[in-house]
Amino acid sequence: MTEARTDERPLTLDDLAAHLASGSKPEADFRIGSEHEKFPFRLGSHEPIAYAADDAGRGGIKAMLEGLMRFGWKGVFEEGDNGHTLIALERGGASVSLEPGGQFELSGGPLESVHDVCEEIGQHLSEVAQVGGELGIGFLGIGHTPLWTRAEVPIMPKGRYAIMRR
DSSP: OOOOEETTEEOOHHHHHHHHHTTOOOGGGOOBOOEEEEEEEETTTOOBOOSSOOTTOOOOHHHHHHHHGGGTOEEEEEEETTEEEEEEEEETTEEEEEOTTSOEEEEOOOBSSHHHHHHHHHHHHHHHHHHHHHHTEEEEOSSSOSSOOGGGSOOOSOHHHHHHHO
16 A cells, blocks of 8 residues: 655644644534435326426426425526426525436525524425425425336436436
């Protein structure tokens, strides 16, 4: 194994500790954030939700994102073959993004306390429940849906997901 050296001497534990400490923030600047991922599904049938409206005219993921914009979320768009596609939302340092199978992910803003995180997630879940209820969409906060095969999971229209799928 090659020995690590600095200034012609072996690297010490103090050298490593000093390097790590140099990247520290003052405690007053400490923040925490959260990520909360959930699978949308059609209430009643438990079907996965496509990005666009389905054949019965029921709104999909795009309608969910658009519905959330009434709460002050701003749209994030990706330019592609079909023009500008709404792929995420931003508000106050937080974002709602789409994972490959349509999962909604809240990436919370940098907050001062776990109580602030709880409030942020609670507000997000309330907004999602309100819009989802109007569209007949529920959410399952779990790592993977227990009912759908890989072939049944819709792929969201983000450029990188098409590349990943291929």
